[in-house]
Amino acid sequence: MAKPLLSSDTIFDEALRILAEQGAAGLTIRTLATQLRCSNSTLYQQVGSVEQLTRGVVAHAFSRLEIAFDDDAVWEIAVQSWCLALRGALLAQPELCKLMTVADRGVVIDYAERLLVVLERDGFSRARAIEIGGILAHVTLSMSLSDIAAPGEWDDPRVFATTVRWLIHGMALTRAEELLGGARSDPPATTR
Template sequence: MAKKVVPEAARRRRRPTRSGTVLSEQIIVRAALRVLREHGSAGLTVRRLGTALGADPSTLYRYFAGMDELTRAIGDELMGRALDSWAATGDWRVDLRALGLAVHASYLAHPQAAVLTASRVTGRPREIAVDETILGILRRAGLSDAAAVHAYHAFIDQSLAFAALDAGSLALTDEARTEDEAMWQSTYARLPAASHPNIAATAPLLARRMPHSAYPAVLEMLLEHVAAQLAGAAG
């Protein structure tokens, strides 16, 4: 006989935790973000999360099927925060730039969570809202559906790839990050022109530029590409 499915609302705990908090998905996700910030992705466990919530660890399973579902919910929260900080202007280029920077900033605000979730497709409401918004901007700008999907793919993957890359750097210890950044001065700037003429010629520029994210510059390249597509279609 098939096991009776308990409705989601009935599974959820209504009694306060030991700290007096009535749990919800959002409260659990916010607690998970705190645990990630303090202990890293390896430290995000059901037991540690239960301690942070002041609840029995098994309570998590009233809200999420497991840690993988919680991971997707964390990614969805970061996407939602990006959308919450963004406002449309009606100018496709301004709007895409601002939304890309908002996504990047939202993930970098929680680097450990970004490393854990940037490669995931959550399929949850807030991520879907971001995707709908991006596609809407591109289609209203005048791109065909095929071109809009192509640009959307490049835009969202680029945003998340740089979020993961830059968050990975922020997730390092201060000592390791400082050592990496100093490498442009301690190693690259000292390479001889005879064997490495191109690096030697650009070493001061590399030392100033490389410790910073390339995302804003690469985002502008993508926007230029979309603008060229629109100009070509108009022509």
């Protein structure tokens, strides 16, 4: 009699357990199949390639994260809180982050949507809120993942906090220019 198929939750939960115990290098199809008591080919049939397994594990982990930020605050405080909370969640799971690539940027969409609500509530257009959310997600993911991949002088939390403050300052200037009648939001080109 054939063994029943495993649910994707079962597969990804076991993958996360292996990741926690053995790190990113320990998460292989062979190890996962052994732990699930199935063949490598059965696992490939259920999850696809190693790349698909990895993307699925990252998405599964993020779907279970509870990332809280101060969404009742004014937008400047909410943005700072959002960036710091996302960074904190990433830094708390370095082995998971070692699996992440730019292909995983979509895992923060639900979290970013919560920030867009705050930005729209405080007067940003939907289009501008989406642009801001994308930039903040990119900066937060990029800086956090690079700090995990290559720790050093740049992973000082003050560098990230300063970057976020500068982004907020730029967003505030752009917003003020837009409120003053659609003034140019890009800085003028400089000449030598």
